[in-house]
Amino acid sequence: MAKIHVNTTINGAPTEFLCDASQTLLEVLRDQLGLTGSKEGCGSGDCGACSVTINDRLVCSCLVLAPEAEGVKIDTIEGMADGDKLHPLQKKFVEMAALQCGICTPGFLVASKALLKKNPNPTETEVRYWLAGNLCRCTGYDKIVTAVLDVAAEMRESAR
Amino acid sequence: MSEIQYVAAKSVKEAVRAMQAAKGKGRILAGGTDLLVQMKSGLQAPGVIVDVKKIAEMTTISEKKGSFTIGAATPAAVIGEHKKLKKAWPGVVEAINLIGSTQVQGRASAGGNLCNASPAADSVPALVAAGCTVSVQGPKGKRSVPVEKFNAGPGKTTLKPGEIVVSLTLPARPKNSSDAYLRLIPRTEMDIAVVGCGVSLTMKGDKCVAARVGLGAVAPTVLRVDKAEKALVGSKLDGKALDAAAAACSAACKPIDDKRGTIRYRTKIAGVLLKRATAIARDRVNGIEHKTH
Numbered sequence: 001m002a003k004i005h006v007n008t009t010i011n012g013a014p015t016e017f018l019c020d021a022s023q024t025l026l027e028v029l030r031d032q033l034g035l036t037g038s039k040e041g042c043g044s045g046d047c048g049a050c051s052v053t054i055n056d057r058l059v060c061s062c063l064v065l066a067p068e069a070e071g072v073k074i075d076t077i078e079g080m081a082d083g084d085k086l087h088p089l090q091k092k093f094v095e096m097a098a099l100q101c102g103i104c105t106p107g108f109l110v111a112s113k114a115l116l117k118k119n120p121n122p123t124e125t126e127v128r129y130w131l132a133g134n135l136c137r138c139t140g141y142d143k144i145v146t147a148v149l150d151v152a153a154e155m156r157e158s159a160r
Numbered sequence: 161m162s163e164i165q166y167v168a169a170k171s172v173k174e175a176v177r178a179m180q181a182a183k184g185k186g187r188i189l190a191g192g193t194d195l196l197v198q199m200k201s202g203l204q205a206p207g208v209i210v211d212v213k214k215i216a217e218m219t220t221i222s223e224k225k226g227s228f229t230i231g232a233a234t235p236a237a238v239i240g241e242h243k244k245l246k247k248a249w250p251g252v253v254e255a256i257n258l259i260g261s262t263q264v265q266g267r268a269s270a271g272g273n274l275c276n277a278s279p280a281a282d283s284v285p286a287l288v289a290a291g292c293t294v295s296v297q298g299p300k301g302k303r304s305v306p307v308e309k310f311n312a313g314p315g316k317t318t319l320k321p322g323e324i325v326v327s328l329t330l331p332a333r334p335k336n337s338s339d340a341y342l343r344l345i346p347r348t349e350m351d352i353a354v355v356g357c358g359v360s361l362t363m364k365g366d367k368c369v370a371a372r373v374g375l376g377a378v379a380p381t382v383l384r385v386d387k388a389e390k391a392l393v394g395s396k397l398d399g400k401a402l403d404a405a406a407a408a409c410s411a412a413c414k415p416i417d418d419k420r421g422t423i424r425y426r427t428k429i430a431g432v433l434l435k436r437a438t439a440i441a442r443d444r445v446n447g448i449e450h451k452t453h
Binding site for chain 1: 164165166168189191192193196197199200201209211213235237260261262263264266267349350
């Protein structure tokens with residue numbers, strides 16, 4: 001069957017790819033475009049390891065069909081750092097060891113960035129509920145939540 | 161995998177035509193948070209996937225003389241950000257915003273939650289309480305259905321071949337009205353309702369002059385409990401009226417026994433949630449805010 005030709009924008013760069021109707025966006029990102037930062041944990045929208053934003057809206061890329069990418073703006077973990085310069089969230093996760101095996105980390109970072117964009121001053125409860133769809137089976141969540149709250153405070157400070 | 165076609169419909173008519181042409185093998189893709197999971201597990205094997213998110217009518221919220229119409233594929237997150245809708249129907253919005261995680265909220269829709277036809281769907285009891293009307297379009301034109309009559313059983317809707325749900329309409333609200341939705345789950349987030357209860361009230365002073373009650377996860381479809389409504393209307397929502405309404409909810413239950421809850425437990429909780437949701441709806445009429453989280 002003929003492949004579907006998709007034109008999209010990923011991390012600011014116009015991108016095109018060919019896909020099957022039933023392929024997920026996650027499959028295309030990882031296997032065709034080499035953007036392997038987004039991980040497949042569960043493949044059913046429960047773990048959040050494949051989190052990306054589409055038109056600035058946080059979603060699980062395992063639950064998006066690749067052809068749906070036509071004409072939208074996708075941002076993945078690969079677009080988070082500015083060259084060698086890490087995003088404040090990335091830096092803080094490293095500093096505070098808010099990760100262990102690292103599989104869930106890209107999803108947590110993408111989700112946390114989306115939170116801080118929407119709500120620069122979240123409470124701990126708001127951070128925990130926002131990140132309820134991101135599962136970590138190594139560290140527990142305390143360091144991750146603390147890191148997000150710290151970065152939120154720092155970003156508010158530097159914005160003043 | 162068998163060959164699947166993907167169609168991004170640009171109008172409701174085009175979506176209906178694609179569904180009709182698929183001869184029962186078509187599936188609507190709104191948020192995809194149920195469809196894609198079901199495809200992966202082999203529960204669904206569509207021949208044609210009809211994406212409706214490019215259709216403005218199906219992805220926007222509009223207001224006309226106090227009545228809101230929510231496009232069936234509007235993402236839950238967009239619904240949650242609509243301040244006017246949230247003010248008029250806090251219970252409906254909180255129910256829709258309880259579906260899944262933040263990521264799922266970015267995609268999942270009220271129309272999808274309805275058409276997935278789970279008896280435990282969170283949005284549906286609140287929509288039943290709200291008196292929501294479902295706008296359906298098919299090969300023979302348009303029709304509308306009260307939401308409580310839309311589903312036929314677990315996983316089954318009353319849609320005829322080629323028909324799709326276009327939007328959900330909430331009626332204009334009289335003054336001093338509000339609503340609430342509560343569900344019981346064993347944890348605090350990301351779970352399926354053991355019981356869900358939606359209550360919508362209109363008050364005049366301290367007297368309840370109109371009420372609607374929707375009850376989920378206690379029968380093959382979400383129920384409208386008119387006996388509970390009758391117990392509330394005309395009362396001051398005092399203990400006696402609440403006891404009678406709670407008893408009516410428990411009596412309406414025909415639940416299953418499973419790992420989430422026994423028949424006895426679900427039956428009892430239905431009454432408890434009715435009382436609590438009623439209290440929240442009344443508080444909201446009186447300007448007292450309640451936040452789910």
